[in-house]
Amino acid sequence: MREARGSGRAGLARPRPERGTPPAGVPVPRARRAQLHPGAWWLWALALGTAATRTTNPLLLALLITVSGYVVAVRRPHTPWARSYGAFVKLAAAVLLLRLAFAVFLGSPIPGTHTLFTLPEVPLPDWAQGIRLGGRVTAEGLTFALYDALRLAALLICVGAANALASPSRLLKSLPGALYELGVAVVVALTFAPNLIADVRRLRAARRLRGRPDKGVRGLVQVGLPVLEGALEHSVSLAAAMDARGYGRTAEVPPAVRRTTAALTLGGLLGVCAGTYGLLTAEGGSYGLPVLLVGLASALAGLRLGGRRTLRTRYRPDPWDARAWLVSASGAAVAALLILAGSLDPGALRPGVVPLEPPTLPLWPAAAVLIGLLPAFVTSAPEAVPDPRKEPTT
Secondary structure, three states, X not given: OHHHHHHHHHHHOOOOOOOOOOXXXXXXXXXXXXXXXXXXXXXXXXXXXXXXXXXXXXHHHHHHHHHHHHHXXXXXXXXXXXXXXXXXXXXXXXXXXXXXXXXXXXXOOOOOOOEEEEEEEEOOOHHHOOOOEEEXXXXXXXXXXXXXXXXXXXXXXXXXXXXXXXXXXXXHXXXXXXXXXXXXXHHHHHHHHHHHHHHHHHHHHHHHHOOOOOOHHHHHHHHHHHHHHHHHHHHHHHHHHHHHOOOOOEOOOXXXXXXXXXXXXXXXXXXXXXXXXXXXXXXXXXXXXHHHHHHXXXXXXXXXXXXXXXXXXXXXXXXXXXXXXXXXXXXXHHHHHHHHHHHHOHHHHOOOOOOOOOOOOOHHHHHHXXXXXXXXXXXXXXXXXXXXXXXXXX
């Protein structure tokens, strides 16, 4: 008995594994291995959004929307926050219709000769020169508004794809310590819309089951008040949970380290802005890239030093594996190739509207956009949710 107790105590005295890693002999869960780093999804989506800002060709923009939508359709997890993609698509459609309505009722700066219809024009005073209400609506003006609105709609849909594919909580866990407090605010803001949509769907389903109206003005009022009340209660409980977990608590850092951190971060951000401006202008092509690299290095060093102020640990951090590199590289390749295509053949990526001509699909920029489909093949499919109506079989 004594030997058994002694061996038990010796076993308890063995070194503990590092926090965040499973003990020896315990396999890593399959769901954890299948998950992709959320930062990779955001880099991929933001790169596609960057590519969308470089063109007004409606065919390329439609191809970008299709690529992002296909990846979301096959890789979106079965979670409530992943359902926000439909809301972003509806928001993009609303932006498109609103921009066209502005072009119809407020006019367009693009001159045109093909008149579609003429609205009654409201006379305005002399101080409102350049603004009109009503008047002649041309095909060139509507086409220009459509191209411009479609670019913004594609950008919104790409951001919606990132919201639907990347878990906000896991993204917050992966942020550096210096950006933790800012990341909490951003994650709370990003999860507000999905939680609001889930609450609206839940309340509408409950009202339908009770035989009460869930549409129209009456249904909107009777659904909106409980949703608002739930949002306020969620905000209070979230604030209490953050306070209980020590949110905002910082470590004591020497003043010299604080000043060095502020100087490196501020200087790095200024260097990034100056380098980006140099790359976008013809005069700054010689100094743009070196200044950008120095600014990035300085900003990263400042974030590294600033992480000492945050007292927190990570439980099971998400690894940045080869799949994350492939997903990020596919989005970066799409953005880089479209930027290159815009400098080599700007007419193909920005079709003119005066004179009015049908847009054409450039072949190699379209092939470059198809590189964005790579995440649909290198990442794992989401786990299927079991049907609760089926009884388990033994």
